[in-house]
Amino acid sequence: MMAEMLKVSVRAIRLWHRAGLLQPAQVVMKVPYFDYAELTTAKTFSQWLTKGLTAQSIVRQVTSLCELSGTTSLSGAGLPITLQGKRLVLSVGAVRLEATGQLQLGFDSVEEDEEAAEPVTLKFVSPSADSIPSFGSLAEMLENASVAEENDDLDSAIQWFRTALAAFGPNADVSFQLAEVLYRSADLSGARERYYCAIEQDPELIEARANLGCVLAECGQFELAVAAFEGALQQYPDFADVHFHLARTLDDAGRLKEALVHWQRFVELAPASPWADEALTRLNQQPMFEFE
Secondary structure, eight states: OHHHHHTOOHHHHHHHHHTTSSOOSEEETTEEEOOHHHHHHHHHHHHHHHTTOOHHHHHHHHHHHHHHTTOSOOTTOEEEEEEETTEEEEEETTEEEETTSOEEOOOTTOOOOGGGGSOEEEEOOOOOGGGSOOTTSHHHHHHHHHHHHHTTOHHHHHHHHHHHHHHHOOOHHHHHHHHHHHHHTTOHHHHHHHHHHHHHHOTTOHHHHHHHHHHHHHTTOHHHHHHHHHHHHHHOTTOHHHHHHHHHHHHHTTOHHHHHHHHHHHHHHOTTSTTHHHHHHHHHHSOGGGGO
């Protein structure tokens, strides 16, 4: 939902979350929920994307600036960061520091983007150790996959994810990411199998179960899709996205009465969602009393 609101890719939101740049207010069954403050941070990142930065570049530069700030734990620490061209700059008193470690002198002649006059204060938590690349590490392979995906080189991204699994063994999160790229490359059967793998490796990875339902529905396997969605709701009854996709699938399967229950529940759980209008339209088209 955040991705749709900001008109950025879901992959970008997940990348920033995994790197520690977006901190969820709570996590339920490994599904992150973000508050308004994190939405504001993500909005800043999305604005940087429109200025020419990539999602991966934002991760690299912000992470570097966090490290250069000398703060060992960045939780609750505000970092005034501005954008100059395609470089992020951290202001520390009168000193301006680039992600490369290069210092800038505060001469009036320094050219800046308009938004640089108003530093954006962002809050971060240091990323986990396995998200920081090192030679030959799983994190390095995943970063290479992420860069390839960002450049729309999906074949290379798929190979990096497969190599990571071959080198380091089964990993639910990597299987999930591989499934996402396989889906983007229109390999629905491959994505379906990788979602199954992710669920087998970590039954609590409820997003994999939800996305599996979406792929099964797209393949026309409505009964299996309904089973996947219902399984997700057994684990987490208030998962709004699943209610939405289950309602759509039940509609497509001609089970309109059952669909209404989930359209209604979705509106109750996520009234501000970008998808709420569709849910309300479906409810207005098929009022409950028609089936009583």
